[in-house]
Amino acid sequence: MRLNRHGSQTDGSVVLRWSSHPRCVALARLELRKALAGWGLAELEDSALIVLSELLTNAGRHAQVVPEQTIETYYFRRPAGLRIEVYDASPELPCRRPAGPEASCGRGLVLVEALADEWGVIEHGGGRGKTVWAALSLPNPNPNAGAGEDKGGRERG
DSSP: OOSOOOOEEOSSEEEEEEOSOTHHHHHHHHHHHHHHHHHTOGGGHHHHHHHHHHHHHHHHHHSOOOTTOOEEEEEEEETTEEEEEEEESOOOOOOOOOOOTTOSSSOHHHHHHHHSSEEEEEEOOTTOOEEEEEEEEOSSOOTTOOSSOOOOOOOOO
16 A cells, blocks of 8 residues: 555656555566557566566565655666665664575575676665665667666655
């Protein structure tokens, strides 16, 4: 359940806010699916939806978001693909945890690492949380396709 849908959408980016409720992951995937279709990035849909699901699930599970805080997702169209960012207010950094063969969790960042061209964390410092991001590229990018340029991570104010 979204706390709100306050956000914005431009030709090359979508910004949305979510609660930590598990149902928000499906709603966020729906929004990303719409953005990908609008940007002509259907080739990235499967990988992008898994990456978003894992990053948003991790934020909801580990960030300890309280009702007045939200998790924010940013989807950016890049000239050669897509950048997904998930912001939460927790200073706790994500870490890969070993998952045994019977474990039902612990594989999220392994999947992100396998599907994304690159991923990382931006620490905002001063108790302002972090942004976990992943970049996915088209298999054969067209340098003329794409709205805007990759501006990297968003700085929290």
